[in-house]
Amino acid sequence: xxAWNEDETPKKARIEIIPMIDVMMFLLVFFxxxxxxxxxxxxxxxxxxxxxxxxxxxxxxHAVVTISPAGQVQLxxxxxxxxxxxxxxxxxxxxxxxxxxxxxxxxxSVQQLVDVMDSIKSSxxxxxxxxxxxx
Numbered sequence: 001x002x003a004w005n006e007d008e009t010p011k012k013a014r015i016e017i018i019p020m021i022d023v024m025m026f027l028l029v030f031f032x033x034x035x036x037x038x039x040x041x042x043x044x045x046x047x048x049x050x051x052x053x054x055x056x057x058x059x060x061x062h063a064v065v066t067i068s069p070a071g072q073v074q075l076x077x078x079x080x081x082x083x084x085x086x087x088x089x090x091x092x093x094x095x096x097x098x099x100x101x102x103x104x105x106x107x108x109s110v111q112q113l114v115d116v117m118d119s120i121k122s123s124x125x126x127x128x129x130x131x132x133x134x135x
Contacts, residue, residue: 089123
């Protein structure tokens with residue numbers, strides 16, 4: 001039979017922090033990866049044209065229209081034709097006041113840009129901005 005030995009020193013309680021460090025590192029990596037993808041380039045990789053006098057946009061609800069050099073048009077990351085873009089923007093306009101920001105590659109022809117702007121205007125939206133980077 002085992003006897004209770006009162007001579008043994010009791011073990012001290014310890015707080016294990018290794019699992020907490022693992023969780024904190026996971027959260028740190030998660031937030032870093034999320035913060036890198038907050039830029040409004042939603043899908044198509046574009047090279048913005050430069051502007052010597054860029055204007056800052058006011059903080060409002062923006063719909064981002066992206067035009068690739070191949071002529072592909074996206075609205076907030078979803079592909080649309082010009083007619084589909086107009087109808088999607090009409091639905092956005094019905095839900096509230098919307099500004100449109102055109103994120104066009106610098107190699108896109110002026111005619112493609114004008115076609116997209118005509119499609120936006122046909123939806124009833126008149127507040128259109130073209131994004132650029134500062135030279």
